[in-house]
Amino acid sequence: MKKRCKLLAVITVSLFTLAFAVSAMAGDTIKLGIAGAHSGDLASYGLPTVNAAKIIVKKINANGGVLGKQVELLIEDDVCKPEVAGNTATKLVSDGANVVIGHICSGATKSALGIYKNSNIITISPSATAPDLTLSGEYPNFFRTIAHDAVQAQVQAKYAVETLKVKTVAILHDKGDYGKGQAELAQKYFTEAGVKVVLFEGVTPGAVDYSAIVTKVKSKKPELVIWGGYHPEASKIVTLMRKKKMQTIFMGGDGIKDDTFIKVGGKFTEGVYATGPRDISKNALAIQAKKEHQDAYSSDPGAFYDNAYSATLAVLNAIQKAGSTDYAAVVKALHTEDVETPLGKIKFDEKGDATGIGFSVYKIEKGTFVEQK
Amino acid sequence: MDFEYFTQLFFGGLTRGSIYALIALGYTMVYGIIELINFAHGEIYMIGAFTGLIISTVLTMMGMPAIAVMVLAGMAAIIYSCAYGYTMEKIAYKPLRNAPRLSVLISAIGMSLFLQNYVLLAQTSDFLPFPSLVPEFEFWEPYSHILTSPELMILSTTVVVMILLTILIKFTKIGKAMRATSQDKMMAALLGINVDQVISATFVVGSATAAIGGVLIASHIGQINFYMGFIAGIKAFVAAVLGGIGSIPGAVLGALVLGWTESFFTGYISSDYEDVFAFIFLVVILIFRPSGILGRSQIQKV
Known part of the structure; x- marks a missing residue:
């Protein structure tokens, strides 16, 4: 009995110290929120994004972080449901996220975006394709690294x-x-x-x-x-x-x-002409990103992995170029600074859509699809 | 719009109607004799197309001329489909000859699903390319903008099949037996007609026309898959009902009317509601002529 009490005390103390350590570090980290479906039916759409962020952040932290600060991930699950996404967003805001990678589903993204907008938090989705999210111009804080449906x-x-x-x-x-x-x-x-x-x-x-x-x-x-x-x-x-x-x-x-x-x-x-996703499989960075995933998780990456990888790179690059996590400066950097990603060299247009990604026109010549430049 | 446009739609509808007619014949003949709606009939059409594809691929590889490939593949499809039709009747319908009609109907639906899934598993779920078996006739070149060679082939084949079928039913012994069986099965049996044999013959003839339809349409549109029999079968069934199920001229007329209705509706109004309109038309006809355009109204026996 006595022994057990002692053990409990040790655990409590060590937990406290740990908590102190975390909060002591918190002051000088860049907090990257990762929101999306991490459980439930659509988890397979959301988890590759978490993996992509983890891989990049680990690499960047090992090289001294961004602007000399370590990058910290805040991972929150929205189960791809609009009614949950609002809470997820509120949680990330109160935890002090500087930027958010997410959300995954268009509906969830839409319901969370207002909350981020009011708190001046940049949100960058690897997978939400509803055209309105950018085209309506309602959310200047929203960016995405996937081509929208239109x-x-x-x-x-x-x-x-x-x-x-x-x-x-x-x-x-x-x-x-x-x-x-x-x-x-x-x-x-x-x-x-x-x-x-x-x-x-x-x-x-x-x-x-x-x-x-x-x-x-x-x-x-x-x-x-x-x-x-x-x-x-x-x-x-x-x-x-x-x-x-x-x-x-x-x-x-x-x-x-x-x-x-x-x-x-x-x-x-x-x-015959057909439009189709641009072929990125020969991109050096895409090959590298895939290999990093295979090394870390010994499996092939899942859905939207390249998009998420690109989103994370783009946003960290923008913070580096802006010299701070100040909202206006980072937004400006996202619009103006080119960044090399698995999807190619991208920046964001005035609506928030990544330029130079998405679809190409192919023409069938001698029985194969040939990309038209 | 202009006359040429009208002509093109007319022949388009005629072609489509001919295909429906080739399939509808099987429905109407079987119904005429044993009062069964053979839902597996569309699948016989699909099997005909698959056989045609396999045989024509093999023959083309052997370097046969196009005309020979067309004829031989057509023959093979007919024989194969007839075998299926014959076996189907023996397995799924003959044991139920004296069962309630609903049981036979369920058996027919089961047969349809069985054959579909059998082809799906044994062949593939993919769409397969079907070679154009019908060559471009040179003499027809000046008219090909109105009616392509394959369409011409469909029309002329259908006409020939119709003539042969009429001769079969009107002037041969088996045709006479078919007519007798359809009027009164019991009486026909009493007079020494082998009713089972007549029913088998009906299935075989119906399957043969469906196989011809299958090969022709597959060669015209250039692709087949295991599911192609379903919609074609339903449409042909509608055509048979429209014309008066049980009546052979009725099936042909119903099929042509359905083909034209769809074609003209698409051409002059909109293809969005093509099916809706075709079925509204069916309902209207059946309100005024409940037994179809050429159907006899039957006296219910008590």
Whole structure:
């Protein structure tokens, strides 16, 4: 009994000392909040971000930290739920986070952003893709290292107008969430770019044939057909178009940037354009980041790892360049200072989206997707 | 819009209708004889397409000319599908000949799921490219902007199949037996007709037309997968009901009407509501003619 009391006393004392040690250090650390889904169904989206931050911070602290201070991680779970994310944000703010990497899900990010904004905390998400988060301009403290959902449509419209120089477009989709969403965004950006949308229609996936809709497209004489949806219908439609001797340019999103599309459509897919994620696998930093993960956790990194790695690098670089953790100075540095990341050399545009990341236009040439510069 | 546009939609609808008709024939013949809606019929169409793909790939590798590949692959698909149709009847429907109709219907749905999953496991869940078996006819070149060669092939094959089928049913012994069985199974049996054999023959003929449809449409749209029979089957079933299920000319007429409805609706209004409109049309027809366009109204026996 006596022995146990003694042990308890030792533990209590040592805990106190530890607490003192932490609070003594706290004064001169840079606190990096990591918020996202770390448990529950979507944990696999959030945990790679934690790993990325841990790897970088460990490396940086070993080299003397940022501005001579050690970097400390504050990891908080929001389970990807908007109703929890508010509490997560409040907790991080009261713990004194200087910047937050997160959140992971768009809904959770949106509900947490107001709290960070009021406390002047920069928030940088590796994965929230809802276009409004940056495009609305409501959150000047928000940045992200992933292309938002509307980027594909913007890339398509830009390429069609500037490179292909088309004046008219027909937009078809498969009536699904993904396909119709892509098609509606395409309609918006093509109209804004001054291209006339001559046809906007959904087709039934799996229908016996599409000759009626192809005939309709033919009669409207567009210079370009934009497809919102997946590759099975796309290859049927493009095959029929070519069989009916139509040379109209055909372009789709990442739903058709799949080798199965070429395999199934064969020679008829030659010359088709598709937008797809930019290939970063040959980036030196991406290779290095992957290797660091394999060394530390003996497994391949998960979802949004490269994005999170880039976000962490970007924000620490901005603090270094700004010379302090002052909000205005760091925001300015994020907008102006280029930083080398696994995603390539990035900085952030006036809305907060990373420039130079995201989607490229590919063209099918001799049976493979070739990136168009 | 102009006349050419109309013509293109007309022929597009006609092609689509022909495919529906080839499948609908199987539904309507089986229903005419044993009053069973054979839900697994769409799967026979899919199996026909798969067989066509496998055989044509092999033959093309052996360096056969295109026409020979087309004919031989078509024949193989027909034989294979007929074997499936025959076996299906023996396994899933014959033991239930005297069971309540609902049991046979469930058996048919089970057969459909079984065949779908069988092809999914034995072949692949992916979409497979299907070669264009129909060559571009040179003599047809001037008209190909209205109707492509494969579409022409679909139309002419359908016409030939229809003529052969009419001859079979009207002028041959087995055709006569089929008609007798469909009128009164018991009486036909009493008069010495082997009813089981007639039913098997019906399944075989229905499967053959479905296989032809499968190979033709697969070659036209250039891809197949294990699920292709489902929607085609449902549409063909609708066509058969529209025309009056049990009636052979009715199935053809219903299929063409459905094909044209879809094609013109897409062409002049919108493809978004293509299916919605096709089914509204079905409902309207059935309100005014409950037994379909050419269907006889049946007197319920007590």
